[in-house]
Amino acid sequence: MSIRVLLSSKHKVVSEGIAAVLRTHPDIHLVGMADTDATTQALCAASEPDVLLIGMHAHGQQDLSLMQKIAQDPTSPHMVAFSGDTDRHAIIEILDAGAKGYVSTTSSIDELMSAIRSVASGRVYLCQTAASEMMASVRNFRSGHGTGKNHLGNREEQVLRLIADGFSSKEIARNLQIAPSTVEVHRRNIMRKVGLHKVADLTRYAIRNQMVSV
Numbered sequence: 001m002s003i004r005v006l007l008s009s010k011h012k013v014v015s016e017g018i019a020a021v022l023r024t025h026p027d028i029h030l031v032g033m034a035d036t037d038a039t040t041q042a043l044c045a046a047s048e049p050d051v052l053l054i055g056m057h058a059h060g061q062q063d064l065s066l067m068q069k070i071a072q073d074p075t076s077p078h079m080v081a082f083s084g085d086t087d088r089h090a091i092i093e094i095l096d097a098g099a100k101g102y103v104s105t106t107s108s109i110d111e112l113m114s115a116i117r118s119v120a121s122g123r124v125y126l127c128q129t130a131a132s133e134m135m136a137s138v139r140n141f142r143s144g145h146g147t148g149k150n151h152l153g154n155r156e157e158q159v160l161r162l163i164a165d166g167f168s169s170k171e172i173a174r175n176l177q178i179a180p181s182t183v184e185v186h187r188r189n190i191m192r193k194v195g196l197h198k199v200a201d202l203t204r205y206a207i208r209n210q211m212v213s214v
Contacts, residue, residue, distance in 0.1 A: 002029040003120045006047060006077065008040040009033075009055030018053070021109055028116065037066045044070060049077045050120050053112075056083035056094065064097045071098025078119040082112065089192050091130050101125040151193050157211060159186040163199060164206035 005028055009015035015033055022030045031047040034040040044052060052070065056063045063081075070076045080101035081094045094102055100123075101115040107127040118125035126134065152160065155176075162172045169187065173180040191197050194205055 002027050003051060003116060004029050004031045004047070004049045005051045005053055005116060006031055006040070006043055006049035007033045007053045008035070008043075009053075010035050010057065011055055014055060018109075018112070025113065028113075037062065040066060041070065044073075044077060048075075051116050052077040052079045053116065054079060054081050054099075056081050056085065064093060067094075067097040067099060078122075080112075080115045080119055080125070082107075086129050086133055088133055088195060091126070091134065092195060093192065102130050103127045104129040152190060156186050156190050156193075159183060160190050160202060160206050161211050163187070163190075164203040164211065 005022060007015055007019055007022070007030060009018070012035060015035070019030055019033055022028045031049050032043040034043050040052070040054070043049075054063065054067065067079055067081070070079065076098075078101070079099045080103060081099040082103045082105055083090065083094065084105045085091075085094075086104050086106075091102055100119040102125070103112050103115045104127050106129060111127045115125040115127065158176060159172055162175060167175065169180050169183045173183045176183075190202065194202070196202050196205055
């Protein structure tokens, strides 16, 4: 059975080139092409693809929002994102938005095909560039380089200290005299910057970087 693929990209020249390659693979059935968010969502509902191949703009918050909306549907297709952003934070954001595969725009077409086939079978796929970036990040984290507190702004450091001390978002807001929604923005930024998503891990991070006393 062929893999049903929907291609979504606002870069028409890029998408037409990818579409031409997809059509040469007998195990791939290109069910449609979209160049707007609305068309992408409509085609997802109408054509029921197995895989949504989605092109990301640099710092594409709109693309991330689209992915998050699609991922909320329990019948949504597996998503593969291709992007020029290859830093760890961008990759984490894309995966958090619901993508099961990530391919850099500098990757080969073979890697793109591997990503489509992998996510269609339920596996997660990172291209070689992304995998190398994530591994380098892990090594830097373990050696204590590249993830220090200097990567955080002053207000983010204040919020992280209070999170580590066990304060809730509402308590932090009162303490710093800012809106709770602003605290949540800082919390998300902190998690994105340090690559940690649990309070216990953030607490250990703060202690390790001598941001709180024990």
